[in-house]
Amino acid sequence: MALTHAILVSLCEQSGSGYELARRFDRSIGYFWTATHQQIYRTLAGMESEQLVSVTPVAQQGRPDKKVYKVSPAGRAELAHWIAEPLDGAGMDARLRNLAVKIRAAGYGDVEAVRAQVAALRDERAARLAVYRGLEARQFPDPDALTGADLHQHLVLLGGIRTEQGAIAWLDEVKEKL
């Protein structure tokens, strides 16, 4: 699960409580992700039992106690290992979002492996775009003359095309700069 790894990256940069992590998510990986605090608490509990993180309870004045999580050596090793592995995730967005986490985490693992995964996903997306382009040419040879259900279907296909174009443009940028 990439949520585990997203949390690991965030905690590598700065140890913190589940609550803080939830807030940080809104302004970093949150561009691709949203995790509710329940999901984060649950995942943290699992990570603790797998000893990827260690916990220190911190008492506060006038505030509830907080549990500050810190990445363990095993957690760092797990992160580095995951970064080098081929991209996981079933759906298209799952893979893109996992890659985003890996890019964010690149400093904690093998950057070259991340670059390879960027290139691979770029090609996957390009292949998909080619398929969509082919479908468009065959099914909608005159896109400006469409009405009714054909128009609606074409608009959805266009959305697929735009999505692929966007993903490819970004992945090309990453390839160049990473």
Place this chain on the structure above:
Amino acid sequence: MALTHAILVSLCEQSGSGYELARRFDRSIGYFWTATHQQIYRTLAGMESEQLVSVTPVAQQGRPDKKVYKVSPAGRAELAHWIAEPLDGAGMDARLRNLAVKIRAAGYGDVEAVRAQVAALRDERAARLAVYRGLEARQFPDPDALTGADLHQHLVLLGGIRTEQGAIAWLDEVKEKL
């Protein structure tokens, strides 16, 4: 759940079996979605018990029997009702994908209501893009001079920006043509 409604649209256009639906998904809503056959079978079973669809077993020569599903009047009513409702879905992609289903389904409900939802989501995405642009300006005033963790963070933010730009471009196109 929008899978129910995606299935309703598909069955409105053409009655068919769960297997056929799974294949059709790969080449229509599939630009935004992937549903495994198990998910489809399970959802169909639920829809049958809610009487949104009716089933006719069809014997075949040399092939296993199939169950052909057909949308009931209640199913059509449910679809029309859902189309007019405000967009549901927690995450950003959930809402975009649900809107794609509604665009595809526009002919079975209130097109004007869909247009309004397109405009609303467009504005939501534009607002998000503005936030990202703001973050970029504040945190990365000189994007070409970045290295290490800053570079990685910026690349992820760029991905968020590209995603929003893509979504906005598509929604503008839909606004214009729908």
Place this chain on the structure above:
DNA sequence: GGTTTCATGTAACTAGTTACATGATTTA
């Protein structure tokens, strides 16, 4: 003789959402 296609399903699991609960403090 092995893979793909057609067709449905059970079972077990992981991921993600929604609702509810607690309780003090700060801000409007």
Place this chain on the structure above:
DNA sequence: TAAATCATGTAACTAGTTACATGAAACC
């Protein structure tokens, strides 16, 4: 005085994934 912020959690649910099972036919 009502809402928001800080901080954690239980419980129940919905959505989505992965693995396994069956069995005939068509294709290579």
